[in-house]
Amino acid sequence: MSGFETLAIHAGSEPDAGTGSVVVPIYQTSTYKQDGVGGLRGGYEYSRSANPTRTALETCLAALEGGTRGLAFASGLAAEDCLLHAALQPGDHVLVPSDAYGGTYRLFARVLTRWGLDAEPVPLGDLDAVRAAIRPATRMIWCETPTNPLLGIADIAALATLAHEHGALLAVDNTFASPYLQQPLALGADVVMHSTTKYLGGHSDVIGGALVVGDPVALPADGRPGDGDLTAALVFHQNAMGGVPGPFDSWLVHRGAKTLAVRMDRHCANAERVAAMLVEHPAVARVYYPGLPEHPGHETAAKQMRGFGGMVSFVLRGGEEAALQVCKRAEVFTLGESLGGVESLIEHPHRMTHASVAGSQLEVPAGLVRLSVGLESIDDLLADLGNALS
Numbered sequence: 323m324s325g326f327e328t329l330a331i332h333a334g335s336e337p338d339a340g341t342g343s344v345v346v347p348i349y350q351t352s353t354y355k356q357d358g359v360g361g362l363r364g365g366y367e368y369s370r371s372a373n374p375t376r377t378a379l380e381t382c383l384a385a386l387e388g389g390t391r392g393l394a395f396a397s398g399l400a401a402e403d404c405l406l407h408a409a410l411q412p413g414d415h416v417l418v419p420s421d422a423y424g425g426t427y428r429l430f431a432r433v434l435t436r437w438g439l440d441a442e443p444v445p446l447g448d449l450d451a452v453r454a455a456i457r458p459a460t461r462m463i464w465c466e467t468p469t470n471p472l473l474g475i476a477d478i479a480a481l482a483t484l485a486h487e488h489g490a491l492l493a494v495d496n497t498f499a500s501p502y503l504q505q506p507l508a509l510g511a512d513v514v515m516h517s518t519t520k521y522l523g524g525h526s527d528v529i530g531g532a533l534v535v536g537d538p539v540a541l542p543a544d545g546r547p548g549d550g551d552l553t554a555a556l557v558f559h560q561n562a563m564g565g566v567p568g569p570f571d572s573w574l575v576h577r578g579a580k581t582l583a584v585r586m587d588r589h590c591a592n593a594e595r596v597a598a599m600l601v602e603h604p605a606v607a608r609v610y611y612p613g614l615p616e617h618p619g620h621e622t623a624a625k626q627m628r629g630f631g632g633m634v635s636f637v638l639r640g641g642e643e644a645a646l647q648v649c650k651r652a653e654v655f656t657l658g659e660s661l662g663g664v665e666s667l668i669e670h671p672h673r674m675t676h677a678s679v680a681g682s683q684l685e686v687p688a689g690l691v692r693l694s695v696g697l698e699s700i701d702d703l704l705a706d707l708g709n710a711l712s
């Protein structure tokens with residue numbers, strides 16, 4: 323069993339031993355009866371530590387990313403927080419994308435800086451800039467590709483080489499691509515992170531996060547939990563910090579993951595049509611979509627991604643006022659935050675998802691509109707955008 327679609331449907335989904343249930347049940351329990359003290363059945367003790375519905379999801383996620391261990395979390399940011407605490411120490415220096423998702427930048431700048439991390443925004447698409455920013459204290463390059471919302475592309479294999487030459491880890495936020503379109507571990511990354519709220523869940527009905535690790539990754543053996551092994555450190559911190567998803571949320575993400583491949587194919591096809599239409603539209607000044615040959619990261623994206631994804635951003639010639647009007651007039655594209663669901667969404671990053679980075683180096687253009695292109699009929703999507711832009 324090795325095909326992506328087969329793994330998505332079967333990895334972690336063994337029919338239930340007792341009943342034959344084809345779908346892993348929602349084990350809505352906090353605790354487990356022990357057969358004598360320490361006599362655990364299947365290793366289950368308490369659902370913060372492990373729960374069979376979560377185990378099924380984690381097994382599936384590991385298989386989809388080509389990794390050895392998946393860990394599920396209550397949100398993407400909970401996954402990030404766990405990884406950064408497990409892999410880093412106060413005093414460590416981290417390079418982050420200069421166009422990272424606003425919430426990621428806020429976690430670094432407003433939360434983990436207080437714990438002693440030194441996070442420096444760098445344009446990750448510019449390898450010379452990355453090389454120049456690396457210091458002796460640099461322990462991690464945090465990569466997001468494509469980025470939210472400017473669809474910037476970074477070369478994962480080149481960043482992995484650079485990070486490893488300097489004794490740093492490469493972590494990749496693979497949320498926008500999903501494991502169907504891009505597999506960072508195979509390109510040399512040490513750990514992959516997801517907001518499973520997005521394409522993996524796929525139906526805008528759950529908040530979740532994930533980490534996946536592959537080959538063993540050594541951490542400094544300086545007494546921190548995990549004895550110098552990244553996977554062990556993550557497993558320890560997942561339980562010790564406790565940001566885990568409940569059984570029903572785990573089940574929803576797992577159900578979504580089973581159809582990821584077919585959904586992504588249609589997201590990509592619809593987004594390509596939308597991007598092509600926007601490029602030709604007189605009200606649009608610039609379109610950000612890695613599938614466009616003029617996108618600066620197009621060649622890298624074509625090399626490392628199976629398709630270019632379902633996210634498209636564009637800047638209006640009329641600036642912020644025009645962008646707000648488009649968001650207001652769209653009807654099939656629903657005005658709302660988040661992305662990656664079956665329904666198309668439209669939003670104004672400057673005032674919505676990326677309001678937290680206003681005034682910082684990561685501020686996004688006020689005339690920018692971001693689309694999460696869904697699975698509706700493409701003719702309806704194009705007509706809706708045409709009306710909203712007219």
Ligand SMILES: Cc1ncc(COP(=O)(O)O)c(C=O)c1O
Pocket residue numbers: 397398399400423425426466470495497498516517518519529530531660
């Ligand atoms: C690229 C990216 N990474 C991380 C996150 C954070 O995930 P969550 O909202 O599930 O905490 C998001 C959320 O929008 C995102 O778009």
